[in-house]
Amino acid sequence: MSGYEMNRRRFLTGLGLGAAAVGGAPLLAACGGGSSGLSGDQAGSGEGASGAKPQISVWYHQYGEAGTQQAVQKYAKAYPDADVKVQWTPGDYTSKLNSGLLSSSGPDTFESGVNIDQVRSEQVVPLDDLIAEVKDDYTAVDITSNTVDEQIYGIKIVDDMGVLYYRKSLLEKAGVQPPTTWDELIAASKELTTKDVKGLFIGNDAGVTPSFGGGALLGQILWAVGSDFLTPDNEPGFTGSEAKQSFLKLRELFDSGSILLGAPTDWWDPSSFTQGLAAMQWCGLWALPGIQKAVGDDFGVVPWPAYSSTVGKPSTFLGGWAAMVSAKAKDVEAAKAYVKWLWVDHAEFQEDFNLNYGFHIPPRKSLAARASKLQSGPAADALKIFNEYAVAPNPAWTPKMSAAYADAATAIVRKGGDVDANLATAEKAVRAELDRLFG
Amino acid sequence: MSVGAPAAATPAAPPRAARARGRGGVRGVAPAFWFFVGPFLAGLLVFVYVPIVWSVVLSFSRAQNTVTPGDWVGLQNYVDLLQPGPFLSSLVTFTVFAAFIVPLTFVLSLGLALLLNQVTVLRTFFRSVFFLPTACSYVVASLVWKLSIFNGVRFGLANTVLGWFGVENIAWLATTSPPWYWVVIVSARMWLQVGFYMILFLAGLQRISPELYEAAAVDGARNAWQTFRFITLPQLRATSVAVLLLLLINAYQAFDEFFNLLGNSSFARPPLVYLYYTAQGNQDFGHGTAGAVILALLIMIVTLAQGKIFGFGKAD
Numbered sequence: 001m002s003g004y005e006m007n008r009r010r011f012l013t014g015l016g017l018g019a020a021a022v023g024g025a026p027l028l029a030a031c032g033g034g035s036s037g038l039s040g041d042q043a044g045s046g047e048g049a050s051g052a053k054p055q056i057s058v059w060y061h062q063y064g065e066a067g068t069q070q071a072v073q074k075y076a077k078a079y080p081d082a083d084v085k086v087q088w089t090p091g092d093y094t095s096k097l098n099s100g101l102l103s104s105s106g107p108d109t110f111e112s113g114v115n116i117d118q119v120r121s122e123q124v125v126p127l128d129d130l131i132a133e134v135k136d137d138y139t140a141v142d143i144t145s146n147t148v149d150e151q152i153y154g155i156k157i158v159d160d161m162g163v164l165y166y167r168k169s170l171l172e173k174a175g176v177q178p179p180t181t182w183d184e185l186i187a188a189s190k191e192l193t194t195k196d197v198k199g200l201f202i203g204n205d206a207g208v209t210p211s212f213g214g215g216a217l218l219g220q221i222l223w224a225v226g227s228d229f230l231t232p233d234n235e236p237g238f239t240g241s242e243a244k245q246s247f248l249k250l251r252e253l254f255d256s257g258s259i260l261l262g263a264p265t266d267w268w269d270p271s272s273f274t275q276g277l278a279a280m281q282w283c284g285l286w287a288l289p290g291i292q293k294a295v296g297d298d299f300g301v302v303p304w305p306a307y308s309s310t311v312g313k314p315s316t317f318l319g320g321w322a323a324m325v326s327a328k329a330k331d332v333e334a335a336k337a338y339v340k341w342l343w344v345d346h347a348e349f350q351e352d353f354n355l356n357y358g359f360h361i362p363p364r365k366s367l368a369a370r371a372s373k374l375q376s377g378p379a380a381d382a383l384k385i386f387n388e389y390a391v392a393p394n395p396a397w398t399p400k401m402s403a404a405y406a407d408a409a410t411a412i413v414r415k416g417g418d419v420d421a422n423l424a425t426a427e428k429a430v431r432a433e434l435d436r437l438f439g
Numbered sequence: 440m441s442v443g444a445p446a447a448a449t450p451a452a453p454p455r456a457a458r459a460r461g462r463g464g465v466r467g468v469a470p471a472f473w474f475f476v477g478p479f480l481a482g483l484l485v486f487v488y489v490p491i492v493w494s495v496v497l498s499f500s501r502a503q504n505t506v507t508p509g510d511w512v513g514l515q516n517y518v519d520l521l522q523p524g525p526f527l528s529s530l531v532t533f534t535v536f537a538a539f540i541v542p543l544t545f546v547l548s549l550g551l552a553l554l555l556n557q558v559t560v561l562r563t564f565f566r567s568v569f570f571l572p573t574a575c576s577y578v579v580a581s582l583v584w585k586l587s588i589f590n591g592v593r594f595g596l597a598n599t600v601l602g603w604f605g606v607e608n609i610a611w612l613a614t615t616s617p618p619w620y621w622v623v624i625v626s627a628r629m630w631l632q633v634g635f636y637m638i639l640f641l642a643g644l645q646r647i648s649p650e651l652y653e654a655a656a657v658d659g660a661r662n663a664w665q666t667f668r669f670i671t672l673p674q675l676r677a678t679s680v681a682v683l684l685l686l687l688i689n690a691y692q693a694f695d696e697f698f699n700l701l702g703n704s705s706f707a708r709p710p711l712v713y714l715y716y717t718a719q720g721n722q723d724f725g726h727g728t729a730g731a732v733i734l735a736l737l738i739m740i741v742t743l744a745q746g747k748i749f750g751f752g753k754a755d
Contacts, residue, residue: 095719102506117722121504196593204591204613211702211716261610262591277592400721407525407705415615415706425524436503 054334055083059100059107061093061321064269065286065358075342075349082334092212101326108329109339111321114146114154114395116437118324125325125332126151130340137364141392146322148395154322155343156363158354161285161316161386162216163301163378165270170197170279178302180314182224182249185305189258192279198260201278203267206254208409215406216267216282219391220304221246223315229397229405234438236430238405244419246307251413270294284319285382286358292378301378303385318390320360361386396437404429498729504722516729525705526730529713536709537690539625544686545679548633552640553667566641570634577695580627585612585700589623612700620700620707627696632689636682643678647671680749684742691738710734 060072069088076084087107089096100106101123118124128151135143138156146154166178174192179185189199207217222228225242237243253259260278265271270287272278274294282304283291291299303314323343329335342349351367354360359379362368374383408426411417493506498516500508520526555565572580588596591610598608611619651670660666672679694711701707703716710730718727 098719098722102504117504123504204610205702205704206613209702209704211704214702260592261613262589262595264586264590264592398721400723403703403716403721406703410705414613414704 053082054331055085056108056329056331056335056338057085057087058338059087059089059093059097059110061111062088062090063358065289067357068353071353071357075353079338079341081341082338084338101328104328106328107326108331108335109323109325111157112154112324113322113393114148114324115398116148116395117398119148119151119153119395120437122327124153125327125329125336126153127155127325127336127339128152130336131155131344134344134364137366139363139365141318141390142363145318145392145395154324155339156320156322157343157350158320158360159363159386160319160360161382161390162282162304162319163285163316163382163385164280164282164304165273165287165291165299165301166280167273167295167299169298174279178300179305180302181305181308182246183308186249186253186256186258189253189280190256193258197276198278199258199280200253201260201263201267201272201281202253203282204261204263205266205410206259206261206413207250207267207282208406208413210402210406213266213268215409217250217304218402218406218409219317220315221250221409223312223391224304225307225312228391228394229401230394234396234434236427236434239423239427242307242311244423246312247409247412247419247423249307251416254413255416273299285379285386286360288359288379288382290358297377299378301381301385303389313389314385315389315391316385318386318392320363396434398433398437401430401433404433494728494731497724498732500725502724502728506724512725516725517733520726520730520733525708525713526710526733528705529708529710532707533691533693533709536624536693537687539621540628540690541683541686543625544629544632544636545682547629548636548682549640549675549679551633551637552644553671555637555641556644566638569637572630573632573635575631577627577631578699580631581696581699584623584627584696615706618707623700624696624707627700628693632686636686639678639682640675643675644671647674676749680745683749684745687741687745688738691734691741 058072058076060069063069069086072088073086076086094112097107097110097112100110101118112118114124131138131152139159142156142159143152146152146156164178170192171178171188174188176188176191177184179188185200192199203214203216205211205214207215207220209215210218219229222238222243225240225246227240227243228237231237260272263272263277267282268284268287270281270283270291273281273283274291288301303316306312306314323339325332325335325339347364347367350362350364351371354362354367355371355373359373359382361374361383362371368374368383373379404426408417408422411422412419497506497508499511499513501510501512501515502508551569555562555569558565589611590598591608591613592598593602593608595608595611597611601609609619611623614620647670651674652666655666655670660669692711693709694715697707697709697712698715703712703720711734714727714730714734717723717730
């Protein structure tokens with residue numbers, strides 16, 4: 001038997017052979033991308049073959065509205081200066097994007113929201129020169145929420161917002177007015193609840209657990225009392241006594257048994273509202289065409305209510321997506337050129353993408369102003385709410401801060417946890433992050 | 440390691456093999472051996488061992504939005520995690536979960552195996568039926584449980600059935616008092632796992648010599664319980680220890696159903712889900728990898744301790 005035994009030298013030779021058999025790095029890299037068209041051409045930006053155009057890979061999350069995927073593919077095809085490959089990502093886009101940005105097999109350009117950590121770790125490149133000429137056509141909040149250290153890292157593609165949809169007929173039947181304060185909201189929700197219909201749908205997580213697009217009310221809890229996640233000078237803004245009262249109101253709503261939980265779809269999908277599972281629903285403007293189609297004129301929209309008639313103000317979120325460019329792009333300049341061509345130079349693409357599928361608000365003021373679909377009915381009400389009450393995200397509010405804050409919110413609202421203790425824990429985590437970022 | 444070699448050597452013509460037989464072994468063996476083992480070994484190295492070593496290195500580093508170690512912080516990541524906080528409470532969640540799921544799966548799969556062992560007709564059919572769910576993915580099962588069986592509205596299966604008895608709709612996954620979500624989590628995992636462990640027990644049962652039962656009957660074992668207690672159970676010791684071990688490791692690694700059913704809920708978040716969101720969500724790979732190392736060490740210690748106590752791998 002001893003003749004068959006292997007020795008260390010053979011073992012190591014074998015390792016080398018094995019590595020050769022697998023083919024080394026290029027093949028491995030190709031495994032991750034899922035874009036088989038790219039893996040064959042290792043020549044890089046295409047100067048090798050005569051006439052070959054550079055290749056740009058663009059990543060999007062999955063928009064729910066029919067036709068959106070075809071639309072971005074159509075734009076990509078129309079681009080004359082490069083071969084643009086669209087990656088449309090259903091499911092957990094954020095995780096996929098985050099891992100993509102760590103490697104060189106990630107996107108060249110992608111949609112996301114600007115975050116200070118991406119900037120500090122040099123994952124993205126500034127885009128100021130791209131929108132210098134038309135900067136004034138964007139709303140101020142769309143610029144500031146994409147700016148870190150005085151440089152712009154994201155160009156808004158779509159602006160989103162939420163509204164509280166309500167069924168006019170159901171409210172009339174119950175003799176309830178659209179709510180304008182927390183207490184009215186709770187009362188209305190209870191009043192509207194029957195055996196088969198719940199009063200209000202704010203997500204299966206009661207609006208406080210941010211996974212799979214949940215956590216829809218994490219901001220509104222604070223905005224309702226005129227506060228925010230971080231104060232303007234970057235201090236935790238969620239520990240005031242009014243904020244704590246607001247948390248208790250949401251818990252009261254959760255405990256009232258009048259909100260819809262365990263629905264087949266979540267808050268960002270209007271099905272629960274259109275199928276009559278709930279009389280009111282917090283949902284995005286994007287769902288408006290679908291709701292109109294399903295229930296006709298039997299609905300209206302209001303902002304998320306203020307804490308009370310004297311404290312705080314109504315609110316909604318300023319959401320949406322911004323086009324960004326990866327610092328690891330195969331050709332950063334080519335990727336930037338594409339972003340400029342698609343979202344800055346060709347306003348008609350922005351108009352088409354925002355208004356022809358679901359409803360979004362075009363970030364360019366000139367486009368929003370002439371958008372006839374946003375001029376009448378509930379859409380016009382929504383636009384007014386957006387202009388008056390939308391709260392922009394702060395790039396300094398990092399995912400880690402958000403996770404700590406959401407843990408506290410989940411414990412307080414869904415588990416009946418102590419408000420002071422849970423928010424103190426979150427505050428500690430947020431302060432540690434702020435120290436890390438701003439010293 | 441030498442196991443693969445003789446098989447590869449046998450077909451070679453004797454004279455050549457004799458010539459080739461040198462000090463270091465049969466030359467013709469090596470290429471064939473590496474041809475089959477090489478790719479697997481390389482895969483193991485590249486996809487398992489390198490990432491493990493990389494993780495350990497990264498866990499001593501502050502790695503925010505990067506997987507390149509460099510900003511060394513010593514043991515700080517470990518210190519952070521081991522203070523009272525979400526990671527420790529996720530370990531508590533796991534402990535609660537394991538306390539439920541391990542004994543329950545053990546008893547149920549053993550029970551099923553015992554019943555199946557008695558059945559004389561259609562045994563293969565029943566065995567397949569109980570084993571089939573093992574082939575189902577956790578993600579698919581979670582979605583079926585969430586959307587169809589345990590959804591919170593009136594047309595969910597569970598609520599429909601309860602509705603017949605006048606029970607009001609229950610939001611299974613959202614209700615924290617009483618914590619109905621455990622019903623969903625535990626039942627999904629049972630359905631997926633019991634069949635597999637049942638097969639292990641069945642194999643164990645079929646290895647027990649019938650003579651033992653005959654001898655027990657002769658010696659006056661009065662009833663089924665006595666035979667089970669004094670013959671079957673002791674004879675199943677090796678299988679039982681293996682099953683317990685696998686169940687415990689599986690519970691430690693709980694991820695899919697929690698992730699898909701509850702997302703990032705701080706009230707029921709096992710360690711892996713927490714680490715997933717730390718690394719993938721927060722992009723904090725330093726803490727993420729440190730937590731993974733702690734978890735791996737914990738599993739190793741428990742496995743070794745259990746092996747020591749129950750004598751895993753020893754002859755019967």
